[in-house]
Amino acid sequence: MMSTDQALGILFQVYQSLLVVLLAPLLTGWVNQCRAWLQNRNGPGLLQPYRTLRKLFHKDAVMAYNASLLFRATPYILFGCMWLAAAIIPIIAVDLPFSPAADVIALVGVFALARVFISLAAMDIGTAFGTLGARREMLVSFLAEPALLMVFFTASLISQSTQLPRIVDALAHHQFVLYPSLAFAGLAFVIVLLAENARIPVDNPSTHLELTMIHEAMILEYSARHLALVEWASSLKLFAYISIGIALFLPYGIAEVGNWGALPLAIIALMVKLILAGAALALLEALLAKMRIFRAPEFLGTAFLLAVLGLLIHFLLGA
Amino acid sequence: MTMTYTIQIINLLASMLLLIAFAMLTQRRILSLINLFAWQGLVLSLSTFVVAYSTDQRHLYYSAGLTLLLKVLVLPWLLHRLIRKLNVKWDVETLINIPTTMLVGIVLVIFAFNLAAPISQLSESITRGLIGIALASVLLSLLMMLTRRKAVPQVVGFLAMENGLFFAATSATHGMPLVVELGIALDVLVATFIFGIFFFQIRETFDSLDISHMEKLKDD
Numbered sequence: 364m365m366s367t368d369q370a371l372g373i374l375f376q377v378y379q380s381l382l383v384v385l386l387a388p389l390l391t392g393w394v395n396q397c398r399a400w401l402q403n404r405n406g407p408g409l410l411q412p413y414r415t416l417r418k419l420f421h422k423d424a425v426m427a428y429n430a431s432l433l434f435r436a437t438p439y440i441l442f443g444c445m446w447l448a449a450a451i452i453p454i455i456a457v458d459l460p461f462s463p464a465a466d467v468i469a470l471v472g473v474f475a476l477a478r479v480f481i482s483l484a485a486m487d488i489g490t491a492f493g494t495l496g497a498r499r500e501m502l503v504s505f506l507a508e509p510a511l512l513m514v515f516f517t518a519s520l521i522s523q524s525t526q527l528p529r530i531v532d533a534l535a536h537h538q539f540v541l542y543p544s545l546a547f548a549g550l551a552f553v554i555v556l557l558a559e560n561a562r563i564p565v566d567n568p569s570t571h572l573e574l575t576m577i578h579e580a581m582i583l584e585y586s587a588r589h590l591a592l593v594e595w596a597s598s599l600k601l602f603a604y605i606s607i608g609i610a611l612f613l614p615y616g617i618a619e620v621g622n623w624g625a626l627p628l629a630i631i632a633l634m635v636k637l638i639l640a641g642a643a644l645a646l647l648e649a650l651l652a653k654m655r656i657f658r659a660p661e662f663l664g665t666a667f668l669l670a671v672l673g674l675l676i677h678f679l680l681g682a
Numbered sequence: 683m684t685m686t687y688t689i690q691i692i693n694l695l696a697s698m699l700l701l702i703a704f705a706m707l708t709q710r711r712i713l714s715l716i717n718l719f720a721w722q723g724l725v726l727s728l729s730t731f732v733v734a735y736s737t738d739q740r741h742l743y744y745s746a747g748l749t750l751l752l753k754v755l756v757l758p759w760l761l762h763r764l765i766r767k768l769n770v771k772w773d774v775e776t777l778i779n780i781p782t783t784m785l786v787g788i789v790l791v792i793f794a795f796n797l798a799a800p801i802s803q804l805s806e807s808i809t810r811g812l813i814g815i816a817l818a819s820v821l822l823s824l825l826m827m828l829t830r831r832k833a834v835p836q837v838v839g840f841l842a843m844e845n846g847l848f849f850a851a852t853s854a855t856h857g858m859p860l861v862v863e864l865g866i867a868l869d870v871l872v873a874t875f876i877f878g879i880f881f882f883q884i885r886e887t888f889d890s891l892d893i894s895h896m897e898k899l900k901d902d
Contacts, residue, residue, distance in 0.1 A: 540690060541687075541691065541693070541694050543693045543696070543697035543698075544697070546694065546697055546698070546701075547697065547701065550701075660781070661780055661781055664781045664784065665708070668704070668784050668785075668787075668788055669701075669704075671788060672700070672704070672788070672791065675788075675791055675792065675795060676697050676700070676815075678795070679795050679811055679814050679815065680693050680696075680697075680811045680812075
């Protein structure tokens with residue numbers, strides 16, 4: 364028999380997963396809307412991503428005649444990976460039954476799995492652009508991944524655990540301490556977030572200019588429901604990354620273990636943080652200029668070094 | 683209780699000092715380099731102020747004020763004026779391979795932290811862990827002086843090095859006597875003036891601020 368606590372845990376796990384899937388396009392819409400405002404445009408409105416998704420789901424899928432099973436399966440794998448990642452991260456509460464299933468290293472692995480499949484699918488058709496996009500994606504991500512791991516290690520050293528719920532617990536629900544090492548890790552994380560989510564200094568999510576695009580080049584061959592799933596998965600990925608950022612650097616408000624009463628407050632806190640984070644992301648994108656692809660290694664190298672510096676500072680100062 | 687919070691704030695400011703030292707190492711534009719130097723001065727002044735507050739030492743307030751006046755306002759203003767007059771405001775320096783420089787920087791930081799560990803055990807002050815950070819930022823500024831080829835960034839490196847030393851003095855030993863601090867402050871100011879005159883001389887002789895011209899001293 365399940366106790367009520369377990370039942371509640373499962374209930375809220377399902378609730379968090381549904382919330383994330385439904386909210387992710389809204390976050391993308393909000394970021395795009397803020398960007399439009401900052402560029403003195405009216406913008407398409409907050410609900411535009413939903414409209415795009417509906418339109419895409421109602422179309423008939425077109426496939427290249429030489430597309431293999433891998434190409435067909437990839438959108439579903441991608442969506443599944445991102446959804447799983449979002450279920451692992453403690454977004455509204457710490458004590459959810461899914462989160463002990465995987466620690467931060469496995470989380471990085473889930474993101475890597477999605478990346479491998481999308482890159483393979485991009486090369487599957489055999490067009491030049493797909494291959495180009497896949498290679499560039501690999502160039503960016505093989506530099507971003509170690510930086511992300513280093514950021515996680517800094518947080519793990521502070522909280523003595525690689526489990527995200529434990530990290531959140533140590534940072535948010537104990538005595539407030541200023542961690543200089545987390546300041547470095549935070550900067551590094553922002554750089555990784557920009558690079559991994561195809562944001563402006565590294566890639567432009569709204570471009571269709573062939574020579575500069577990375578993410579768009581990879582999904583060029585997808586249409587209809589497959590494209591919808593890929594787009595939805597990118598929204599989910601952005602949501603997951605921002606949630607990781609919140610969990611590591613602004614965890615105040617996430618409900619504690621056994622304290623289900625704090626959930627309404629946690630959801631309100633989450634909304635406020637997401638609105639702020641989305642606006643900050645749009646502002647950052649408006650301020651930065653797209654850099655040459657060969658500058659990207661330097662940019663991501665900075666992230667890695669900042670994260671390493673964070674680790675060193677932690678060892679020196681013990682904080 | 684308040685004691686621990688002030689230590690945390692000083693630690694945070696120390697990390698920012700190191701971060702700015704790294705940013706200066708990788709900065710290509712002279713103008714942003716000078717702005718970063720001003721920010722470093724501000725961080726230094728704030729940390730001196732916090733040390734003064736936590737240890738209740740009068741003369742450290744003065745030295746915080748002096749730092750603010752000199753390193754955030756006067757020296758950056760002087761440097762801004764200098765690069766405007768020399769017309770090198772938008773100069774972009776071709777550096778030798780920034781990622782390599784950063785890697786060397788990381789190695790220097792590890793070296794400095796290890797070197798400072800036994801020294802800080804001798805100290806009894808509350809903020810002894812900071813000697814490592816101060817030493818690291820001194821070494822990073824030195825690295826910056828070594829890797830730059832133009833004269834102005836080298837001088838900024840020199841001034842940043844002095845920032846690191848000053849931070850070591852305030853954080854580890856809670857400040858030097860006011861007379862010494864005044865003397866150093868004046869020295870830095872005068873040095874900047876003299877450097878300014880040197881810049882003009884160098885440019886007049888070699889038609890450029892690239893100091894690699896100075897390696898050849900023979901007439902031919």
